[in-house]
Amino acid sequence: MSLCVDRVVIVTGAGRGIGRAHALAFAEAGARVVVNDLSPGPAAEVAAEIGSAAVVNTDDVGTWAGAGRLVNTALQAFGGLDVLVNNAGFVRDRMLVNLGEDEWDEVVRVHLKGHFAPLHHAAAHWRATQKAGGAVSGRVINTSSGAGLFGSVGQVNYSAAKAGIAAMTLVAAAELARYGITVNAIAPAARTRMTEQVFASTMAAPDGGFDEMAPENVSPLVVWLASEEAGDVTGRMFEVDGGRISVAQGWQHGAVVDKGARWEPSELGPVVRKLLADDHQVPVYGA
Structure with a gap:
């Protein structure tokens, strides 16, 4: 597979789970990969598995300076940047009335700011390149969630952050198109450390059969969206799990x-009820 030969790709949260699967899939597609993860050990293991086409970065993408250093790692190691895959995140699940301020702040910081800060630094680099007369074929793939699209009981912080990522994707796609940059997002479902409780009963398929919850199922779409071939696709949200892809x-x-x-006000009861009568609303997960 050669969709991304010589393209320079940053994958955040690439030490484990979906991020690891992305990094390995990009390497298989011929890309050079910056493996970002706060955990040096897992990041180094993924980079070692890829070989000389990978470098490790352990910066915190939820900080402005860390996100800047991450982009600089790609520029210094490989001389450029073509693709940013924002994937890093974690959960602190609580019912709303039990959720602490720090649990709200950290989840929103790592997910929402942890998408925006690398995107800002990458986009600034691409804009400067384009204004200097250079060719730009930038690709950004953000990671939202079904929780961000429909809500999820016990995950108000995570759902809000992921919904913010979905909206940010739309705005970024509209703003950055003029510089040769596409911005899309995925809402994946797979078995990872974050979702091990949700998918605890969904074990790997026996005897080497198709494992619908394997993280590797998500990566082919991400690799394609990162390719030159996907230059006409932007501002879209893809749900992906197993062998299923939908928009x-x-x-x-x-x-x-x-x-x-x-x-x-007294007139609005029947008006609102009539509007809602024909409306189909997807229920919140877990409701």
């Missing part, structure tokens, strides 16, 4: 009732 449509304008004047 999530997100918020759209719905049915409208227009009085042509200001409503009285």
Whole structure:
């Protein structure tokens, strides 16, 4: 497979799980990979498995300076940057009334800021390159979640951060298209350390059969979105798990009732109920 030959790719949270699968899939596709993870051991193991086409970075992507150093690692090690895969994250699950301020702050910082900060530094580099007359074929693949699209009971912090990533993807795609950059997002489902409780009963398929929850199932779409071939696809959200891929449509304008004047509160009961009668709302996970 040669979709990404010589393309320079950053994968955050690449020491384990989906990020590790991404890094190995990119290497197989011919890319040079910056393996970012806060845990030096797992990151070094992934880089060693790839070989000379990989370097390790252990910066915290949820910090401004760390995200800047991450982008600089790609530039210094490989002389450029083509692809940013924002994947790093963790969970601190609690029901809303039990969730502490620090548990909210850290999950939002690592997921939402941990997507924005690397994206900012990467986009600044690509914009400068384009303005200097250089060719840019930048690709950003963000990682949202079904929890961000539909909500998930016990994960208000995670759901809010992932919903923010979905909205950020739309805005970034619109703003950065002029510089030759596409920005898409995935909402994956796979068995990782973050989801081991959710998918505890979904074990690997016996006798080498297809494992629908294997992290490696998510990576082929990410590799394709990172390729030159995907230059006309941007601002989209893909749900991916097992062998399934779909495009999530997100918020759209719905049915409208227009009085042509200001409503009285007492009038709105039947109006709202009529609007909702034909509406299909996906239930929150776990509700």
